[in-house]
Amino acid sequence: MSASNQPADATQVARGSGIATFMGLPHTRDISGVDAAIVGIPSDTGGTPGSRSAPRVLRDVSSLLRPVHAHHNIAPGAHLRVVDYGDVPVIPGALLDTYAEMERVLAPFHAAGVVPIGIGGDHSVTLGELRAAARHHGPVALLQFDAHTDTYDEYYGGKIRYNSGTMFRRGVEEGVIDAQHSMMVGLRGTVYSTHDYQDARDLGFSTRTMDDIVELGLPQIVQDIRACVADRPLFLTFDVDSLDPSVAPGTGTLECGGLTMREAQTILRKLAGLHVVGCDVVEVNPPLDPTRTTAAAGATLVFEFLALLALARRGNDVARQPN
Amino acid sequence: MSASNQPADATQVARGSGIATFMGLPHTRDISGVDAAIVGIPSDTGGTPGSRSAPRVLRDVSSLLRPVHAHHNIAPGAHLRVVDYGDVPVIPGALLDTYAEMERVLAPFHAAGVVPIGIGGDHSVTLGELRAAARHHGPVALLQFDAHTDTYDEYYGGKIRYNSGTMFRRGVEEGVIDAQHSMMVGLRGTVYSTHDYQDARDLGFSTRTMDDIVELGLPQIVQDIRACVADRPLFLTFDVDSLDPSVAPGTGTLECGGLTMREAQTILRKLAGLHVVGCDVVEVNPPLDPTRTTAAAGATLVFEFLALLALARRGNDVARQPN
Amino acid sequence: MSASNQPADATQVARGSGIATFMGLPHTRDISGVDAAIVGIPSDTGGTPGSRSAPRVLRDVSSLLRPVHAHHNIAPGAHLRVVDYGDVPVIPGALLDTYAEMERVLAPFHAAGVVPIGIGGDHSVTLGELRAAARHHGPVALLQFDAHTDTYDEYYGGKIRYNSGTMFRRGVEEGVIDAQHSMMVGLRGTVYSTHDYQDARDLGFSTRTMDDIVELGLPQIVQDIRACVADRPLFLTFDVDSLDPSVAPGTGTLECGGLTMREAQTILRKLAGLHVVGCDVVEVNPPLDPTRTTAAAGATLVFEFLALLALARRGNDVARQPN
Amino acid sequence: MSASNQPADATQVARGSGIATFMGLPHTRDISGVDAAIVGIPSDTGGTPGSRSAPRVLRDVSSLLRPVHAHHNIAPGAHLRVVDYGDVPVIPGALLDTYAEMERVLAPFHAAGVVPIGIGGDHSVTLGELRAAARHHGPVALLQFDAHTDTYDEYYGGKIRYNSGTMFRRGVEEGVIDAQHSMMVGLRGTVYSTHDYQDARDLGFSTRTMDDIVELGLPQIVQDIRACVADRPLFLTFDVDSLDPSVAPGTGTLECGGLTMREAQTILRKLAGLHVVGCDVVEVNPPLDPTRTTAAAGATLVFEFLALLALARRGNDVARQPN
Amino acid sequence: MSASNQPADATQVARGSGIATFMGLPHTRDISGVDAAIVGIPSDTGGTPGSRSAPRVLRDVSSLLRPVHAHHNIAPGAHLRVVDYGDVPVIPGALLDTYAEMERVLAPFHAAGVVPIGIGGDHSVTLGELRAAARHHGPVALLQFDAHTDTYDEYYGGKIRYNSGTMFRRGVEEGVIDAQHSMMVGLRGTVYSTHDYQDARDLGFSTRTMDDIVELGLPQIVQDIRACVADRPLFLTFDVDSLDPSVAPGTGTLECGGLTMREAQTILRKLAGLHVVGCDVVEVNPPLDPTRTTAAAGATLVFEFLALLALARRGNDVARQPN
Amino acid sequence: MSASNQPADATQVARGSGIATFMGLPHTRDISGVDAAIVGIPSDTGGTPGSRSAPRVLRDVSSLLRPVHAHHNIAPGAHLRVVDYGDVPVIPGALLDTYAEMERVLAPFHAAGVVPIGIGGDHSVTLGELRAAARHHGPVALLQFDAHTDTYDEYYGGKIRYNSGTMFRRGVEEGVIDAQHSMMVGLRGTVYSTHDYQDARDLGFSTRTMDDIVELGLPQIVQDIRACVADRPLFLTFDVDSLDPSVAPGTGTLECGGLTMREAQTILRKLAGLHVVGCDVVEVNPPLDPTRTTAAAGATLVFEFLALLALARRGNDVARQPN
Numbered sequence A, B, C, D, E, F: 001m002s003a004s005n006q007p008a009d010a011t012q013v014a015r016g017s018g019i020a021t022f023m024g025l026p027h028t029r030d031i032s033g034v035d036a037a038i039v040g041i042p043s044d045t046g047g048t049p050g051s052r053s054a055p056r057v058l059r060d061v062s063s064l065l066r067p068v069h070a071h072h073n074i075a076p077g078a079h080l081r082v083v084d085y086g087d088v089p090v091i092p093g094a095l096l097d098t099y100a101e102m103e104r105v106l107a108p109f110h111a112a113g114v115v116p117i118g119i120g121g122d123h124s125v126t127l128g129e130l131r132a133a134a135r136h137h138g139p140v141a142l143l144q145f146d147a148h149t150d151t152y153d154e155y156y157g158g159k160i161r162y163n164s165g166t167m168f169r170r171g172v173e174e175g176v177i178d179a180q181h182s183m184m185v186g187l188r189g190t191v192y193s194t195h196d197y198q199d200a201r202d203l204g205f206s207t208r209t210m211d212d213i214v215e216l217g218l219p220q221i222v223q224d225i226r227a228c229v230a231d232r233p234l235f236l237t238f239d240v241d242s243l244d245p246s247v248a249p250g251t252g253t254l255e256c257g258g259l260t261m262r263e264a265q266t267i268l269r270k271l272a273g274l275h276v277v278g279c280d281v282v283e284v285n286p287p288l289d290p291t292r293t294t295a296a297a298g299a300t301l302v303f304e305f306l307a308l309l310a311l312a313r314r315g316n317d318v319a320r321q322p323n
Helices: A051-064 A095-111 A125-137 A167-173 A196-202 A210-216 A218-229 A261-269 A293-320 B051-064 B095-111 B125-137 B167-173 B196-202 B210-216 B218-229 B261-269 B293-320 C051-064 C095-111 C125-137 C167-173 C196-202 C210-216 C218-229 C261-269 C293-320 D051-064 D095-111 D125-137 D167-173 D196-202 D210-216 D218-229 D261-269 D293-320 E051-064 E095-111 E125-137 E167-173 E196-202 E210-216 E218-229 E261-269 E293-320 F051-064 F095-111 F125-137 F167-173 F196-202 F210-216 F218-229 F261-269 F293-320
Strands: A036-041 A082-087 A115-120 A141-145 A183-187 A206-209 A234-239 A276-282 B036-041 B082-087 B115-120 B141-145 B183-187 B206-209 B234-239 B276-282 C036-041 C082-087 C115-120 C141-145 C183-187 C206-209 C234-239 C276-282 D036-041 D082-087 D115-120 D141-145 D183-187 D206-209 D234-239 D276-282 E036-041 E082-087 E115-120 E141-145 E183-187 E206-209 E234-239 E276-282 F036-041 F082-087 F115-120 F141-145 F183-187 F206-209 F234-239 F276-282
Touching: A036 A051, A036 A095, A036 A125, A036 A293, A051 A115, A051 A293, A051 F051, A095 A115, A095 A125, A095 A276, A115 A125, A115 A293, A125 A167, A125 A234, A125 A276, A141 A167, A141 A218, A183 A210, A183 A218, A196 A206, A206 A210, A206 A218, A210 A218, A218 A261, A261 A293, A276 A293, B036 B051, B036 B095, B036 B125, B036 B293, B051 B115, B051 B276, B051 B293, B051 C051, B095 B115, B095 B125, B095 B276, B115 B125, B115 B293, B125 B167, B125 B234, B125 B276, B141 B167, B141 B218, B183 B210, B183 B218, B196 B206, B206 B210, B206 B218, B210 B218, B218 B261, B261 B293, B276 B293, C036 C051, C036 C095, C036 C125, C036 C293, C051 C115, C051 C293, C095 C115, C095 C125, C095 C276, C115 C125, C115 C293, C125 C167, C125 C234, C125 C276, C141 C167, C141 C218, C183 C210, C183 C218, C196 C206, C206 C210, C206 C218, C210 C218, C218 C261, C261 C293, C276 C293, D036 D051, D036 D095, D036 D125, D036 D293, D051 D115, D051 D276, D051 D293, D051 E051, D095 D115, D095 D125, D095 D276, D115 D125, D115 D293, D125 D167, D125 D234, D125 D276, D141 D167, D141 D218, D183 D210, D183 D218, D196 D206, D206 D210, D206 D218, D210 D218, D218 D261, D261 D293, D276 D293, E036 E051, E036 E095, E036 E125, E036 E293, E051 E115, E051 E293, E095 E115, E095 E125, E095 E276, E115 E125, E115 E293, E125 E167, E125 E234, E125 E276, E141 E167, E141 E218, E183 E210, E183 E218, E196 E206, E206 E210, E206 E218, E210 E218, E218 E261, E261 E293, E276 E293, F036 F051, F036 F095, F036 F125, F036 F293, F051 F115, F051 F293, F095 F115, F095 F125, F095 F276, F115 F125, F115 F293, F125 F167, F125 F234, F125 F276, F141 F167, F141 F218, F183 F210, F183 F218, F196 F206, F206 F210, F206 F218, F210 F218, F218 F261, F261 F293, F276 F293
Parallel strands: A036 A082, A036 A115, A115 A276, A141 A183, A141 A234, A183 A206, A234 A276, B036 B082, B036 B115, B115 B276, B141 B183, B141 B234, B183 B206, B234 B276, C036 C082, C036 C115, C115 C276, C141 C183, C141 C234, C183 C206, C234 C276, D036 D082, D036 D115, D115 D276, D141 D183, D141 D234, D183 D206, D234 D276, E036 E082, E036 E115, E115 E276, E141 E183, E141 E234, E183 E206, E234 E276, F036 F082, F036 F115, F115 F276, F141 F183, F141 F234, F183 F206, F234 F276
Antiparallel strands: none
């Protein structure tokens, strides 16, 4: 593993200098020998406009991140070969074509054992990522941090069947989501009907609303997630609207009363060992984020993902060590 | 109850399109047969400048709200006839004249059994709303979410006796507030004298400071509110500066250490059954709210009010149902 | 013509109060007896995201406008019956469906002699407006204020043929634009090829670049426009990126060195008498417009259109007067 | 004249450090021996909310100014004793009381030969300044840079007779403005009636609209101003909405097509020798000025005033020199 | 103690009017007889650019503060003579020279028993404050609220040894910090190496990470602080990045998952009786703080410091009272 | 010349997608065979804080640029091999060390005939660029677009001799600037002394103030520049504060009354044929540029430079063509 795969270190190179890749990681399209790759998906055709500029902003803001995760006390770069792949080609105005590009680009990642870490883009992009994952892994478990179920059937009198409100119903229908091992975390606020959550559960998803989280407590939620996901190949999708608007003001569909970052991090940090085959952070919307705190939260979540992957790998490294 | 009284549904009509009424409700000056009406009060003559533009911004932001309240699992529009009345005429620079307009416009609401849901404006507008309510109901209980007591006597050497710092003292003096059944929730921070809170209590108000809330816990606070208000006609006024600045940055008199939205919503959601005859959300200040999170919080609070009203009505509906 | 068709007067009603219609005009879907109607088209599927929120923002900002145009010394409301129709239904993510809605809604305007004044949305919406106009008028002359030709053929390897860079080539192909009587004004900056402007001319359009404007002077430009358009039914489309970024910072494709508002107004004010059958202002992008000056420019341009229509009508009124 | 009356020099003291007085001038209430004094008037009760915070922001931004005016090549501080007096006490919500305070505070300035340089506040404050000036000088000539006449009679059905749209009619009625020697410069845009400008002229004011300025040219405008004002005691009031929104986005009533700063400065720089007894810059509205360019323009205008005063004084200094 | 040392009272003088000193306190360089003095340190040469403008912004925002601390029910101004000293001269681009100025200016404060309350500036300024304190008190205990240790050794290949990441290592080396009685509170997030926190402990510091705070609870943290600091002369430094980005978005090195203001205030309010000889609030970065909530938090923290000092003094006052 | 050296084309790849290099040019440290290279210099130690983030923002915003310059009708990429080199290593807080790095990195560019196009950073960085150029070319002519001379001698009592106000005096002293062939364009506003401009002239510089530009006209200014520079190796430095604040609000030292972009572009477009050996755009300050128009102007100026270089090369290409 070459030193060039290490993230930038602001004690050596001035923070925020240089071409903006995620954490200063090397930008390459060559994923051979790579463990995980940052992949931008600058598409907002399926949702609130603005999130298409998130990949660049997240890369820029990621300069705030230092190489080591203090809670786990682990340097992801010491255990993982990580690169910044750049962006998937997107076709503004043509979501299905963008899905096809995503599938074309990302399927080989899974075949090669590379975990793609998507940075959206609106949440509709996750369906493209799931399709790519399912090509290799079959239907994957979905752990969805979200204020909303995103399992509606259609919009605008049926004219739109693929957007950021429907893609997980499509994912179940297409057989790329294994709903029985999938859970939604953070649901709350206002919904379209009195049976929205039940609709999601009817598709097979488990749900944990904010009310559930407050009532049950974080340790129980973590336990529920682990029980639900079990050992299935897991796609972890984090819509930043699961966070409270105070934490993530810069997103398209604010719902009051969401997760604090401390809560989100507490949950994520307990998920080591799950079989993560892909993950993403979506719905950061830079034009709505003048404080850039939403982008900072998004970049931090990506780092939490990297730490989880590194912990898994460190376990393996230890196991593989000669004695 | 006609379908046209339903709020807009973003699965049918693109979110944020159309003339901006609150939640896309019909705009009409005809309140016959109406249960509740959104009423803008774009006056900031009595307080920090800027809140006069809140009614329009709250209407715009309310497009984020979907028709059903997930916690209560109730669609307010299924139980209430709600309209957007538009704004009360205000006279910038002449608060007393604005009060007269408010009384003229809103008194008939109470006579007709319509609950006006005011969207301010600075907090001084609440006195006008209280005068209108008291014409029909007599002195009303006041449940005041606020960082400050707003019961000062006068400002600037006595030159100003009506503004956003004095109106609740005036309300007691005028006999429109029933202080013995009124409570202030969320007091904290910096005050003008060591007896500010005692002054409020001397007027008859109960007080629950943020220190009280932390010490006693939310369930006790809810119980205290219900005991204090009892079955009196209640005006519920929510100054967004009761919220923490992280939640509601866009308001004129920030006080650190306030309520989270989760806390505010938890309290409000336990108030079903109180006899609410009017309510308002005040002090959203759009020029100070670049992230629009304060406006989102304000619109959400209005929706919490609607849900409370709907719960009460649903109870009645059930009671009235033939068997 | 009833008084209710008059715009709001801020000496009577506080500026910025009330439901936000354009200039406080009555909101109605009934266009019988109407001369001109403001029509929002909140679609940005075909262009830079963000302009979908322009209609609401333009309506709000239009409160700055007073009823009389000082240069022409004419009150449009004294000569025209104008209403705010609200918005055309749009289908985010499905531009062709949105076009169909536009055609369905707007064609009757032209049949009824009502001039629709569109407020976009990204520039791709103009094709829908042109289709509606051409149904009644046949191919229309186009006077296009724009930094760019928007006559490209396709994007992204042919996957996208309808967006804000191609719609005027489509318009010629579809026979809704009479290119021989059409002119582009304000072209400049950076282009995709050395023959972009020639391509537009090859389609039949006349072009006046910023270089031309500086060299020839505004009076000559006006003369050229009038000569080109002649007496054909004219659609006037104003992309705010024809303005300099100092004037209109809040738009998606800034091009330095554009028109000042004084220049744009000087040209527009000399166009009285042209046979305007439709017009629009597009590409105001509120999330990119923190100063709201772009929205103010957009609303002012709409008022310039109203003044042009009123001048024409006043002429007719005079002509029709008995003697 | 002590060195302590000199503005701050950023080659010696870091720009933007220290308590924010205008240009770092000494803050004192003692105006004895002073030639000119900066006086803040943080009142916006009579106009668009927000301008009350302008005095502090203008003081802060004035750190950009260096001690010498390059065009005139004069250091105002070398010829004038200038101080920052601080603010006039204002009574938010009570404009007439604020006027009384202004008159009480500022009348002694005129008696003592001190030129007060007001920094508003909304434009209504100028009436208070004029009253103070007229106490000593009698009716003063007014040179008014403004997009609007501000000579309306009343607002809101007569309920408001003093605000930022009426104060110059009041000033004529009260005999504090000598309208025959007064001129409005920069009128344009939208007005309330077809006789607004004529109404102003009927009061005695001369008017130069933006159309006039473009047609006649700046040299003629300067000549007209000088002819109109002649040798009368002059109050120079600069409403920043006379500037184009591109130059001054942060003001309450944007009117497109206004003066550039180069034009405004060109006019002002030719006014040396007029008998300026007071001046102000008003309607800078910081909450609407995220780029702070409006504040920078406002501070620069104050510096232009100081240069004019210094030029007059230098002339006198030369004349008084012994030979 | 003269009345003139009282902070401004917004019931008497309009909030936000007048020259901006901290809370409207008198600005003077004369510290004789003074108990505590606000001292701006507008330097950001050692850290993220932008914090140099914090002192002015904090002074402006401090107008929100009222004279009495509601939790302690104490008016600092009734027990302390407090002034606003203005700013220490800083040398942009020359941190060591700025340190020399700080030491020169502030050492006499300590000799005179005046507690300087610094408002930075980036965190590197604290070393200058510590040097000044140590001249009189010898090595001082440091209570450091911070997301980061700031005890790195050097940056950029050794070219920089003094900046906002190294100054506390320098402070120990120089003997101005008594690390054995010093504690860091709020550490979290991302670090440069797996031994960053251990490195700080090796220097003698105690550490309490956010993980510790959550696990141990605030009462234990308070007890630990008091035990660690004991009766040593204490410098209390508050880097606002110890707060969560939702609370303090306007700072240079955001770390998710930090303290809420309620938590920070709870800790600070329990520290009465510690021997505070100096304190500061640093890293407020106004250009990154469009909501101004970070500035409001910073000003509030200064007020918490004043309350602590007043409590100590009140205790002494009581003790000294004749009986 | 490979296709990979072409800038990105937004008709093929969605605008704003991909790793942000300038115009999507390839990022490489290999300058062999390269004609011009974009080089970021993210240093603001010598000036107003904030400009250090300009290189990344300019790269991001440059996505707005299309491959062909419409005025010259030339595609720079068709005549030049251009790359994005990334950034020079900078040492925040140590300007002289940063200069050394710049000289080390950039001198080989000149030796290899590569024109470095610097994107600052504050204006002090230009001295480092000039030192590098002079190593190969000897003293170079300087064409300086600037509101200020930047030829002061020292700041803060001599403690600072290298910053953004002194570097061109240093450049003359060091023999890297050939002042006799150098010109300053755009001087105006406020200055530190009555002899600032004369001081610059005494060093050998020619000056053209804004007053000169208005009086002489752009064609004469162009002629003067060409006469002054003649055939010397030229460094072209563009401080965006030479532009009017309406055009470039996001810079540290606003001076009203500056160049419009149309004027700046008119001048630059007439400079083809000058022997440009280096150039830069400096003082774009993103935290002060919420509209991003300053960044757009900066990116456009870089494109104007590229067009100038391409024109020169095309001339050569033509000359070299076989016949």
